[in-house]
Amino acid sequence: MTRRRPPARRRTRRGSRRQRHADAQLLAVLVAAAVAIGLFVTVVNWLLAHWWVLIAVVALAALVGVGWVYQRRQRARWEQVQARGLRYALPQLDALHHREFEHAVRELMRRDGCRDAAQVGGGGDLGADVKATDPFGRRWVIQCKHRRGGDRGSAVGTPDLQVLNGTARPVHRADVVVLVTNGRVTKPGQDFAKAQRLHLVDRRLLGTWAAGSQPLWELLRAVPPPRRPSALS
Numbered sequence: 001m002t003r004r005r006p007p008a009r010r011r012t013r014r015g016s017r018r019q020r021h022a023d024a025q026l027l028a029v030l031v032a033a034a035v036a037i038g039l040f041v042t043v044v045n046w047l048l049a050h051w052w053v054l055i056a057v058v059a060l061a062a063l064v065g066v067g068w069v070y071q072r073r074q075r076a077r078w079e080q081v082q083a084r085g086l087r088y089a090l091p092q093l094d095a096l097h098h099r100e101f102e103h104a105v106r107e108l109m110r111r112d113g114c115r116d117a118a119q120v121g122g123g124g125d126l127g128a129d130v131k132a133t134d135p136f137g138r139r140w141v142i143q144c145k146h147r148r149g150g151d152r153g154s155a156v157g158t159p160d161l162q163v164l165n166g167t168a169r170p171v172h173r174a175d176v177v178v179l180v181t182n183g184r185v186t187k188p189g190q191d192f193a194k195a196q197r198l199h200l201v202d203r204r205l206l207g208t209w210a211a212g213s214q215p216l217w218e219l220l221r222a223v224p225p226p227r228r229p230s231a232l233s
């Protein structure tokens with residue numbers, strides 16, 4: 001007959017080992033907590049005895065905080081100065097990659113005072129490459145069409161404008177819908193844009209906007225009225 005091994009004893013040994021391991025972990029946690037509490041009490045007592053050190057630390061922290069805020073404000077002001085001086089010539093824009101062209105349009109909108117201007121173009125952008133809110137509270141949705149050959153490249157046609165028209169207001173909640181290109185727009189495309197209240201920035205208007213200092217809403221016709229008062233109004 002074969003003898004059966006007593007499994008209960010093995011389980012008991014394993015259980016005792018686990019219990020000892022758990023007890024050791026608990027003891028380590030209690031020791032660490034006791035050390036941390038003791039260290040905290042020691043530091044507090046030392047600071048109470050040397051109160052001037054605490055005042056000096058607080059004063060130093062306050063100075064560091066004030067300096068950080070000042071530097072941040074100075075950096076923001078310098079960025080605003082740089083943005084106001086931003087200029088692009090048409091040959092510069094022609095040489096850009098289409099994604100860089102979107103970035104350039106975003107920077108021009110920021111120059112005009114749209115602090116939240118963002119490049120959002122990419123897969124699934126639903127016709128929006130740049131979004132921005134101007135100082136008057138109007139929401140802008142811009143589609144960018146870059147042509148490597150400038151006005152010698154293929155013209156922007158009605159299909160691109162139909163996509164933009166179908167998403168800009170119902171999906172992106174736009175107040176101002178714009179197509180910007182360094183090229184040209186077909187005559188049917190111009191007619192469609194006029195009928196659907198879409199704004200076109202072709203090569204000629206882009207050159208004026210990018211190389212000048214006027215915000216885009218001063219160069220476009222029939223822009224919707226401001227949503228809120230502004231210091232620029």
